[in-house]
Amino acid sequence: MQNKREYVNRLVELIEGHKQDTAKAWISRKSVEQILLKYRIDPQAFKSTIAKGIIEDFLAILRREKPLGHCPVMKKFIHWVDENHITSKEIFLLCAGLKQTISTLIYTQNPVSRDTRWMILIFFEIFDRNLSMILEYYEKLLVAKRSSTQSSQEYSSLSTEHLEMVLNQLDLVIFEMKENQLIWANKLFYEMTGTVGEEDFTNVYTDPLSIIEKVDSFQEPFEVKDYQAWIDQIIHEGEGRCDVTLFDYRVHRNVEMKMVVHPIGKEEDQHYLIVMHDLSEENERLASMLELIYTDAITQIPNRRKFNEVIEAYGKRCKEEVQSFFLLIIDIHNLTEINVHFGRDVGDMVLKAFAQSVIRLLEDKHFFARIDGNRFALLGEFESYTQAELLAQKILHELHAVDYSELEYAKGNIAIISCQPNDDVQSLLNRGDSVIREIVEYGGDTIMDDRRLLDEARRIASAVKNFLEHCQLLYDTKQLLEVVAYYFEVPIDSKARILKIEDDRIWVRLRTIALNALHKGCEVYIKTETKPHFKAIVHDMSPEESWVCLGDFEPVFSSPLDRKYIYVQLDPPLSALLRKGKTQVECNIQTLSVDSLSVTLKYMLDFVRDDRVEIETTLHWDDHEENVVLIGRIIKIRRIEERVKVDIVLDTNQHINEVVAPFVMHRQFEIIKELKGAAL
Structure with a gap:
């Protein structure tokens, strides 16, 4: 698992790359739309002047460029809406909308994994702590307004009243304690503990922390009820955080909660503000989001x-x-x-x-x-x-x-x-x-x-092993390997000297024209005295030093090496009509020889192997232009990306000898001329 800072860095990178979309999605949330409408705030103006600035402020906090709660744009907005008597609940709903928007972004832009869950939990923690400070700022703003017009006693009363109103609206358990005694708690604290106030709570519980039934860290002091030692360990060794389990009287079952401890005051007069949020509700929300992510629409x-x-x-x-x-x-x-x-x-x-x-x-x-x-x-x-x-x-x-x-x-x-x-x-x-x-x-x-394929794989593995041993013998005795490359289907032979063998790779030296017919990833064929011959892939090459690295060897019992006639690749492919009975479809001829051709189709229709077909096309070369109808049998059908490739073996007829043969020879001459030009 990555450390917390790495998760935060990933979060910054994600939000940074989607700022525009995040701002747009935020103001589109129903709860946000209603607040903007109520105060007659133009959504686009809010997006450009407020929403983007708030997101930038939050990114600065994540990057540690600004401390938690330092959100100038949000505070400026709060000053403006305070004059319009916006409520703390509405500020909370605005911020909750941003939280939900970023949560959705994390899950839609990342493969779901344990790392993703950690990222969102860390985001929730930082966001909630920042939100509490923003609400605290709003409370101070309210207090400042009242202090200029009311007495000290009235001021204190209103301050407490507004603070409790704000904290009671948060979906968090919040309480303050000193020397194992409850000083203050919000409404949700009493609801979860099944009590109706401070007096009722102290009659039921001996200690505020005795509501906790199980903890996930520093169990030893907790189990002996040494709560002060437990709190000290959480603060100094657990960054003030611990997962706990307690009984929720609202739902009559145990719930998991994330607990954050904030020490307040000097050591000799220290008390603690403790905030808990419900992980079970969070997990249910995550499970709901996961279900959407994991389900086909x-x-x-x-x-x-x-x-x-x-x-x-x-x-x-x-x-x-x-x-x-x-x-x-x-x-x-x-x-x-x-x-x-x-x-x-x-x-x-x-x-x-x-x-x-x-x-x-x-x-x-x-x-x-x-x-x-x-x-x-x-x-x-x-x-x-x-x-x-x-x-x-x-x-x-x-x-x-x-x-x-x-x-x-x-x-x-x-x-x-x-x-x-x-x-x-x-x-x-x-x-x-x-x-x-x-x-x-x-x-x-x-x-x-796949049984035939598995048997074939075992035969291939054995054949490759024998082939590599044979190559080692050729290397030791300084014999040559016959390598054939195909350039636009025209064979280019080369006697190759083996330079070295490492594991399942072979380095060989080829003649210049053969090197110009190759590129990384292309196929070459290696002739052996007896079948099978071998196909290989070019993994690396140096035209300057005339060497090629070959690997991924595969025995082939049928390959271009067996061709009786020259094949040529047509570039661009040649338009044609493919017919079977009354069925006719447009196709493109990719390769052609005097005994076979390959075509590609957009749709397969009802063609199958061994079907007799006709191919009608027009061949152009030099000053010649000839319409031909070729007849043959389908021998292979396979899908390649979005098209279907069909191999056809041709019958011998007058068109083959008089038209196809000279066309293929002309195309072969063009290809070799092009290759020699590249070599020069």
Whole structure:
């Protein structure tokens, strides 16, 4: 946990960055609007001349540039409204509005955590202490006004009367004590202790502090009722603060309270002002705010923020207790298209109906949340994949029961992911994404688990281990590694000398033209004598020194290295029409060769793997312009960000030989010419 000063610094940074919004939200609160209206104060004038200044004063207090209670703008405002007979209650409501506004800002701008709760508790403490000093200033102002027109006795009476009025309106327990005797207390003190005044209180309680039943610090002197020693420890070792528990006769139950002790007077005549505020009410308010923050607005089930916290806890338990769990990811089909064609209300209806039907289906031990626009997640401890799949089948059935038109019902994909000891949250979600992509490739609206991926991961780990050992042998014997980079899909070969190997990274030296085809984060391929070949990621590079650092090795049994023909990337992509029977959709051709091409679509529609399709487009190069119709079969479908990518293997026909082949050769020549120019 951070220390108090660090929390205050974070608070300053947060308010500083949202001063305009905070001032605007403050004057928009109903209680503040009513006060401004009552005194005929223009809200915008209040915002620009008063609200912003008060926020600046409070920031200066948080930065320790000014002492508590030093709020010149607020005091100037109090002088003005005093002439209009504003009440202390209204001053309190104005300040409470600012407190609520900043509290909301903290919770909406910060991920909810233990640190966030500490920040808001510290904010409450500083704000309340500052507020009490502002109200004290107002009381002194009232006293000063009365003193000029009334006798000393009348002055004293009015001073006490107004001070009690102010303190009785605060939602705080306040009392003053000396030598374990009650001197004075506000109305809330007597209400909470079940007494009706000072005399009644002293008849029931032997000591003002005997109302406290439990404390969270310095228990030893408290338990033996050495209250003076306990108070001394709180002041000198606890910064005057301690959490306590006492019985509240208003609600007939124990409540937690934050107690602050203020010593008054010299040591030989010292007495104490004690202020308590109810943490249970504060916790309820925080719980209410947390519920809003953790709840999805459309479905009223837990949202992604809550899911992140819960899955972190599941993952921790999985590692510490070797207790496995399953993650089910439910991906609803075509939600964007439903919103476009039927309206957002229909899309929201699908989400709500599905969420509520699943909630009725689940047991308390399951956790269910909406984690993205069209995606839900379920966490549960199942004994086997079979158990998880039985529940997944029921969930898919509930999804199919949601109709959004007379002829159409909701569909979706469900991935079943088993937590492994070396998993973290991201690896679980990544594996879920991979399973969902596989389902989409095979047409979708079904259930698939991650067992094949886990087996593949184990094979990959073994293959990478063997590959790195082979690289070490090449390094020791000064042999070369064959590295292939693809620049706009054109292969650029290079015989690479291994410079060093550290853990799972390899540094190699490449020829200049190959270096110019690379950038950090791009993929390269490494040829081996026998399959699998390997794919790697460029982690670092120095064109000046001709070296590249490669990592994230992955064995590939199918890769661009297997291509029989040259592929070229089209920049910009080429507009085309993709047809299947009577269905026709606009697409963009991204890559092209004489035996295949890749296109991107905005919507998937009803295309599936192995569909026979036609692609119609116009190819331009030099002085040529040729319309072509290519025929082929879909071999792969995957979603990339907001679009769908479709790979198609082409049939050989007259257009391939007479038009596509020369077009690809021309584009290849352009790419190599561009790369050589960059190298020079």
